[in-house]
Amino acid sequence: MARTALVTGASSGIGREIARELDKRGFRVILAARREDRLRELAEELSDSRVIACDLSRREECERLYEETKAERLTVLVNNAGFGKLGRFEEIPLDDELAMIDTNVKALHILTKLFLQDFIREDRGYILNVASSAGLMPGGPLMATYYATKAYVTSLTGAIYEELKQADSSVSISALCPGPVDTEFNSVANAQFGVKSISAEYCAKRAVEGLFARQLIITPERGMGLAAKAAQLAPRRISLAITGQLQSGKQKDKE
Ligand SMILES: NC(=O)c1ccc[n+]([C@@H]2O[C@H](COP(=O)([O-])OP(=O)(O)OC[C@H]3O[C@@H](n4cnc5c(N)ncnc54)[C@H](OP(=O)(O)O)[C@@H]3O)[C@@H](O)[C@H]2O)c1
Structure with a gap:
């Protein structure tokens, strides 16, 4: 019987490419997102898949996704659905930010909790939480909420990683922390990248390799991993100032 993976945010970008990558490796892939036509x-094009349209910013939809898939005894859960918004904190509409927290933080938290309990019971399974290089930085001026959501993801994932290690568990959890990736992210965030982006295909390939190699933090581009390390070592205020400078290059009206 084929092993099964669930990929959230599979209708576009990194999630779509991770689904393709897992399909190449012989997985049956459950595809989740709001845009059913895309799924x-x-x-x-995939050999064995299932589509579940859902809005993961709603708790009951996260729970429904779990209820509808738990019998499939997943081997891999990829929490990828998410988005960002560029702008000064006081200017971004509160509703947009709360939806971001619901999607990037709460949905990932709920699905990790529910599936991890099953994985631990069976002492098997892999979880890939899609964070960002933003999640390795001390903060992100002009994307304050987005960076904070991704810091939550890296923090949560790291703590669970250590708990699993201490319990000598076979269950694996990883955080994917890419820098800019060429997807629909920018059009949703109303941003443009200030630095060179990598392709979603390349990012997904490195993500899946890192997942099965049981890496805690997966940084697809070496340069971005080093930059994140430097930002962590530098005094916090200097890091924030540099990140703020880089972020201001993402504003479209600066074109
Ligand atoms: N692109 C980058 O530079 C970059 C860098 C680091 C990390 N990331 C992270 O990578 C992940 C994927 O983003 P991407 O770059 O591939 O952007 P993308 O092309 O815009 O894809 C985002 C995916 O998330 C889904 N999604 C958003 N809100 C959702 C909701 N409420 N319910 C269900 N699905 C939802 C979207 O599907 P629907 O709209 O169909 O629901 C879509 O499939 C995100 O977590 C993002 O933060 C991106």
């Missing part, structure tokens, strides 16, 4: 299009 069905992807499902047509």
